[in-house]
Amino acid sequence: MNSIAPIEMIKHIDALPALPEHYLAIKKVIASPEYEMSALVRAIRPNQTVSATILKCVNSTFFNPVGAPIADISKAIARLGLRQTERLALTSALMDDFGTPTSKIKTRTFWAHAYAVALICEQSATALHLNPEEMFSTGLFHDIGHLIQAIICDASFFEDGESCMSDAERHAAEIEHCGISHAELGAALLQQWNLPESLCQAVAAHHDVDSDILPARLCHMADNESLQIIGHETAFSAIESLIKERFTPCISEVLSRYGLSSS
Numbered sequence: 001m002n003s004i005a006p007i008e009m010i011k012h013i014d015a016l017p018a019l020p021e022h023y024l025a026i027k028k029v030i031a032s033p034e035y036e037m038s039a040l041v042r043a044i045r046p047n048q049t050v051s052a053t054i055l056k057c058v059n060s061t062f063f064n065p066v067g068a069p070i071a072d073i074s075k076a077i078a079r080l081g082l083r084q085t086e087r088l089a090l091t092s093a094l095m096d097d098f099g100t101p102t103s104k105i106k107t108r109t110f111w112a113h114a115y116a117v118a119l120i121c122e123q124s125a126t127a128l129h130l131n132p133e134e135m136f137s138t139g140l141f142h143d144i145g146h147l148i149q150a151i152i153c154d155a156s157f158f159e160d161g162e163s164c165m166s167d168a169e170r171h172a173a174e175i176e177h178c179g180i181s182h183a184e185l186g187a188a189l190l191q192q193w194n195l196p197e198s199l200c201q202a203v204a205a206h207h208d209v210d211s212d213i214l215p216a217r218l219c220h221m222a223d224n225e226s227l228q229i230i231g232h233e234t235a236f237s238a239i240e241s242l243i244k245e246r247f248t249p250c251i252s253e254v255l256s257r258y259g260l261s262s263s
């Protein structure tokens, strides 16, 4: 149906979203050589969604089982830890500015899935000698092509039960409805956003079980495993604890089941 290269197709989409400002602002703070907690607090506070997500998580039974409610971002960071706060801040900044063009629930479900895949990717990265931060971003952005598909073709395809399809059935349906897979579209968008080439390649191949790109196969594993752990109704604040309970203790077993090794 379509013979245009993904990057060319992306260039012709008028309503192409930009990488959200809040995400970039938080990334910039984290990458700064003078990075300290007070700078992260200043970057988080102006954004209601980011602040609310962090406070909701820190007051969940996992992080605050019996303590008094925490209503201050600095105290929340002290309780969650810096890296955990960064992950939540980056994910919720995307969730706020870059939702699906469908219902609120779908937006939450989309980013909850992305966050779970990102956490599994990050946790498994070290065992495979991959960069944990880049693997977190790979997981977070792996399905971003679905959002572009919803812009360029009938959004009802996105609303329908595509999660019940096999990889091959979904790929065929995407080609039929949109002319291109979400994996290729996502990778093209991430290229436009100037994200690392290695990340773009992993996203492009995240449904290719035979890919020779290790981050792509890791992302595929995380995609599958997250679906066993996170349901459609799982609260965002419960994802971290569910991954720690149900995935972290069996990382090596899962990696070997998928034939994933660094050699």
Ligand SMILES: [Fe+2]
Residues within 6 Å of the ligand: 142, 143, 182, 183, 206, 207
């Ligand atoms: Fe996908």
Ligand SMILES: [Fe+2]
Residues within 6 Å of the ligand: 113, 117, 142, 143, 223
């Ligand atoms: Fe996915």
